Amino acid sequence: MLAVQILIDGFAISALYALGALGFTLIFGVSGVLNLSHGAILVTAAMVAWYVGTDIGLGAYLGAVAGIAAGVVTAFATYFIIVRPIQRSRAIANSERELFVLTGTLLWGVMLQIGLAYVFTSTPITVQPLVSGTVNILGVSTPWNEVFIAAVSWATLGGLWLLVNRTKVGKNLLAASINPRGLTLLGVELQYVHLVAWGIYGVLAGIAGVLLGGFLGTSSAYIPALTGTAFSIVVLGGLGSVSGTVFAAYVVGYLETLTAYLVDPSWRSIPALLLLVAVLYFRPQGLLGRR
């Protein structure tokens, strides 16, 4: 019974982790940006969903829509206020841009974190789930919400796959991650591709944030750990590799669930972090990464 429970819980949390980390890897792949305000964007979406849905009381659906919209707005704000000015600044040497993007987005994340605690609340909140009730899966009573989260996560992953592989816009994204110069030579405005990437990123982070807020609950204080988890999953799978990210999300998700059930919930994040350190030492490009 415990084994089935671990299988089910692990599956749902892993799907959510995959969705949560996917935007991070997409932005890195397309524009080479490691966005350390990622956790803050997830929590912004969750907080807005909670505020509109529960605090104002417009219901779970309007809340979810507002949350996803907030994710998109915050993603664009991150791009236009932080990332683009650093990328274009003449005062920063090219070799040091990466350092400045890391530090800049880190500080932006801190501002969002404090801002959220101030505007909304500093106590943990739970977003009202879109579905309620439980279902019996192999003798384990499972909340419908968990099934819903896994389904939405996989549907979004599938949607992204279709977008990247079957549409012109998506193929441009892929091309930008492989050879940006080649893409500009074909007459595609790279700036436009980046803009699309940040838009998609915002939608992904918005959905992930709202689902996360309805599953585990959230708080501005969780932001650094969330960024850490997303960053770990992405690096574990191989920076920029989508299949690697999904695979690593399942490794991390199941490791955490196993630890929480079999050892102690307070040890939850430790084995995954140790695995990450070990992988980085022996295989810095990640499990499925390319050099």
Place this chain on the structure above:
Amino acid sequence: MKRLLIIAAIVVVAFAAAPWLGVGDYIIGVLTMICFYAVFAMSWDLLFGYAGEVNFGPSFLIGLGAYGAGLADADYSLPVPVCIAIGTLAAVIGGLVLAVPALRLRGPYFGLITLVAVLLLQDAIVIFAGTTGGEIGLSVPDFISSSATVNFYYAFGLMVIAGGVLMTVANSPFGLILQAAGQDPIEAQALGFNIVKHKVAAFVLSAFFSGLAGAFLVFYLGTASVNAMVDVAVGIQVIIAAVLGGRRTIIGSVLGAAFLIGAGEILRPIGQLSGFVVAALALLVILFIPNGLLGLLHERRA
């Protein structure tokens, strides 16, 4: 360089004279915290400014120093100087264990490993709450002095020594190789320098001063706690101080720390928003004057 030395001299004289200007214990206390944060930020600048590595875990090194010293005092009642030595040693060993493999990685990977180190240390402290005091913190029975002025001079002395050593190192041939390794690792290697060895040495030096200051801080505050010494937020404060003051200057960190702590005190009435304002200011500095306050001064005159 000459200009930096003049600025350094002015800063030293201004700090040393402060207790004689008839300021109260409150101001002395603020100045003491500035000295501690200046040491943390200077140690960080050696890696960020010179070696071109962004270490998100300054609080890993500070925390090891603090808890090393705190546990030696609380559990084994060793004399204070021995506790401080143990704390420093813990930070140096921890820094070495972290740096030797981590520095084989570049840029973001290195940053991530240092971030993970902080999270693991934080988890370990909470899990072994029986020994470490967990989230409440670990109070130490001993203190260095009950006089605010004496405590200030200890912190001030630490800042002067750390600043002197770090500035000397940064401007030595060693520092130049470190800069070369940060800016163009391939060329630096092609010139025959072992850049990993240089970076490890820089990391250990950074760990030494971070740990030492962390250990002193425990006996100044009377407690070792996650919130004051280990949390990611502490590391971010250190980064803010170094970035504000001006990277690749070492001495700029003192100005940055003064600004950070000073702004924190002045903005205390607006509560939690003070952190928001300070982070926003640091962000503006990054966007518009990436070389920091001191760098600005430096460029205008040069």
